[in-house]
Amino acid sequence: MSGILVIAEHRRGVLNPATLETIAAAAALKQVKPQPVAVAIIARNPDEFVGQVNAAGVDEIIKVAVPTDTFQSDVYEATVAAVVAARGPAVVLFAHTVDTWGYAAAVAVRGGFGCATDVFAVRYEGDALVATRAGYKEKLHMDLDFPGRQTVVLTLRGNVFKPIEEPGSAAVSAVDAPAVAARTAHLGYIEPDQTGDVDIAQAEYMLSVGRGVGEEDNIEQFKELADALGFTLGCSRPVADNGWLPKSRQVGQSGKTVVSCKIYVAMGISGSVQHMAGMKHVPTIIAINKDAEASIFSIARYGVVGDMFEIAKELRNHC
Amino acid sequence: MKILVPVKQVAVLDEDFELRDDGLDADPDFIDHESNEWDDYSYEAALQIMEAHGGVEVVPMTVGPEDAEESLRRCLAKGGERAIRVWDDALTGAGPATVAKLIAAVARREGADMVFAGTLSADHSYAMTGICVAAELGWPHVAVVTALEYQPGAATATVHRELEAGLVEKMTVECPAVLTIQLGINQPRYASLRGVKQAKEKPVDELSPADLGVSGEELAASASFRLRRMFKPARGQAELIEGTAAEQAARLASIIKELRGAA
Ligand SMILES: Cc1cc2nc3c(=O)[nH]c(=O)nc-3n(C[C@H](O)[C@H](O)[C@H](O)COP(=O)(O)OP(=O)(O)OC[C@H]3O[C@@H](n4cnc5c(N)ncnc54)[C@H](O)[C@@H]3O)c2cc1C
Numbered sequence: 001m002s003g004i005l006v007i008a009e010h011r012r013g014v015l016n017p018a019t020l021e022t023i024a025a026a027a028a029l030k031q032v033k034p035q036p037v038a039v040a041i042i043a044r045n046p047d048e049f050v051g052q053v054n055a056a057g058v059d060e061i062i063k064v065a066v067p068t069d070t071f072q073s074d075v076y077e078a079t080v081a082a083v084v085a086a087r088g089p090a091v092v093l094f095a096h097t098v099d100t101w102g103y104a105a106a107v108a109v110r111g112g113f114g115c116a117t118d119v120f121a122v123r124y125e126g127d128a129l130v131a132t133r134a135g136y137k138e139k140l141h142m143d144l145d146f147p148g149r150q151t152v153v154l155t156l157r158g159n160v161f162k163p164i165e166e167p168g169s170a171a172v173s174a175v176d177a178p179a180v181a182a183r184t185a186h187l188g189y190i191e192p193d194q195t196g197d198v199d200i201a202q203a204e205y206m207l208s209v210g211r212g213v214g215e216e217d218n219i220e221q222f223k224e225l226a227d228a229l230g231f232t233l234g235c236s237r238p239v240a241d242n243g244w245l246p247k248s249r250q251v252g253q254s255g256k257t258v259v260s261c262k263i264y265v266a267m268g269i270s271g272s273v274q275h276m277a278g279m280k281h282v283p284t285i286i287a288i289n290k291d292a293e294a295s296i297f298s299i300a301r302y303g304v305v306g307d308m309f310e311i312a313k314e315l316r317n318h319c
Numbered sequence: 320m321k322i323l324v325p326v327k328q329v330a331v332l333d334e335d336f337e338l339r340d341d342g343l344d345a346d347p348d349f350i351d352h353e354s355n356e357w358d359d360y361s362y363e364a365a366l367q368i369m370e371a372h373g374g375v376e377v378v379p380m381t382v383g384p385e386d387a388e389e390s391l392r393r394c395l396a397k398g399g400e401r402a403i404r405v406w407d408d409a410l411t412g413a414g415p416a417t418v419a420k421l422i423a424a425v426a427r428r429e430g431a432d433m434v435f436a437g438t439l440s441a442d443h444s445y446a447m448t449g450i451c452v453a454a455e456l457g458w459p460h461v462a463v464v465t466a467l468e469y470q471p472g473a474a475t476a477t478v479h480r481e482l483e484a485g486l487v488e489k490m491t492v493e494c495p496a497v498l499t500i501q502l503g504i505n506q507p508r509y510a511s512l513r514g515v516k517q518a519k520e521k522p523v524d525e526l527s528p529a530d531l532g533v534s535g536e537e538l539a540a541s542a543s544f545r546l547r548r549m550f551k552p553a554r555g556q557a558e559l560i561e562g563t564a565a566e567q568a569a570r571l572a573s574i575i576k577e578l579r580g581a582a
Contacts, residue, residue, distance in 0.1 A: 192485025
């Protein structure tokens with residue numbers, strides 16, 4: 001087994017840009033250990049995406065035409081297995097997305113492959129592939145290896161590997177998709193609710209509260225503080241799931257990315273990967289958390305280890 | 320008709336923690352345990368089906384040491400009549416694929432019709448276990464489910480799958496199936512005092528991998544990775560603001576003012 005296989009991801013005719021990050025990770029491994037990099041496009045019409053994944057470092061683009069436009073785990077599982085059987089890669093890379101949560105591990109179990117998810121660093125130590133991911137709510141990192149595995153499946157965390165923009169000159173080939181009856185069926189998409197009173201994606205200054213806010217009655221004082229500071233109030237998921245603030249105020253993977261934000265104040269938010277997906281890019285992050293080891297401090301520019309209620313109360317004296 | 324709900328007792332690190340001497344994990348003195356948040360939602364989803372229809376049995380199970388029984392009692396306090404705990408000391412440190420092999424073996428032994436797992440566990444967040452169970456069983460599966468319509472015995476269930484950025488996909492899945500349940504799918508109930516008391520009397524079957532017909536070799540072979548080491552990550556360059564709350568707030572206010580002035 002040798003070589004790296006990247007599985008491209010797309011939805012509704014749009015390539016997931018994380019695919020280019022995944023290709024970048026493959027290209028980086030190829031630099032230290034020369035080996036072919038192939039990108040598989042599993043789609044009804046793979047030609048649509050060939051140009052977009054033809055990035056520097058890619059040697060082969062494998063088109064696999066399947067009879068579905070939408071993600072169907074049975075089809076994707078069997079198809080990736082067929083491509084692995086055809087090319088024999090040592091490493092199969094996916095973006096760590098909701099689609100791959102739904103099948104990458106199954107590909108590994110069925111193929112007898114090694115597997116690690118949400119990986120943010122990969123390297124070789126001698127011949128051994130070593131993947132790094134986080135545990136304990138990001139407080140510890142772990143190095144994993146895969147002794148005895150001919151093929152290893154890795155899903156890669158987003159916004160870590162810098163996408164390759166330089167175009168490449170890959171050969172284009174095709175592999176036949178196996179015939180599989182999908183046991184899932186797509187009925188439709190439901191668009192996110194846009195009826196919120198503000199669009200936090202437009203906000204330049206944000207103050208977000210997390211589970212540390214404790215209860216619904218406590219929200220009001222932070223709303224008042226945000227207003228007094230001229231900040232927009234946002235939240236982490238548990239606050240929205242509890243209905244304490246509308247879903248439209250939720251920052252993160254399944255909420256919004258605060259693309260315009262310049263200053264983000266996170267109060268009582270631990271800094272889960274899914275929350276950070278929506279705000280990690282903000283130039284100035286200020287974290288207030290009573291736990292000095294909370295992972296939010298790892299991306300913050302300023303930190304206060306303390307009680308969000310006390311700090312909020314004192315801040316009111318300054319606005 | 321039976322719904323199997325695998326739950327996990329997750330590890331939570333204390334605010335000050337140290338690593339074990341072998342560097343393979345945190346020192347257990349600094350680890351607390353709690354029930355995995357996602358499992359409150361998967362268990363609630365199963366209970367709601369049980370309550371809405373006759374003839375549905377909900378069985379919580381875990382793969383974990385004696386301490387982990389607590390998470391099963393926590394489930395039983397809300398409903399369900401019995402639970403299953405699988406353990407052998409050789410499973411210490413077992414990863415998600417190994418745990419999944421045992422959950423699948425229980426599903427077979429129990430003749431489960433559906434498996435509702437949590438989308439991920441709050442400690443190591445592999446988001447693998449449920450999907451590995453499905454692969455072991457050869458069942459259809461959907462990950463990150465935020466709505467569920469299921470009539471016991473029906474050939475398909477209709478689910479919402481939560482995608483990125485608030486987008487949701489509506490789909491059907493053939494049953495039996497493994498679903499991984501996401502936060503927010505329902506409002507998990509709290510156990511009543513009476514429920515907590517009653518749960519103490521409910522049976523928890525203890526099974527070993529051997530009881531399930533899974534050999535030590537099979538378990539060893541199922542590990543999808545080997546842990547080399549754990550380590551504290553290099554922290555970012557967050558400038559920590561010290562002092563009393565009043566001093567800290569004053570400093571924050573001036574930082575914000577300055578940055579906004581510059582912007
Ligand atoms: C598919 C998927 C998508 C997801 N999408 C999102 C998303 O879009 N957005 C999102 O936010 N999450 C999302 N999540 C959930 C995510 O995994 C976490 O569960 C969530 O972000 C935790 O929110 P939190 O930080 O507010 O809560 P916790 O992790 O519970 O953290 C609370 C923090 O508050 C601190 N605290 C408590 N009291 C105080 C106090 N008085 N003063 C100061 N600090 C205090 C604690 O130390 C702790 O660090 C998603 C999960 C999945 C599986």
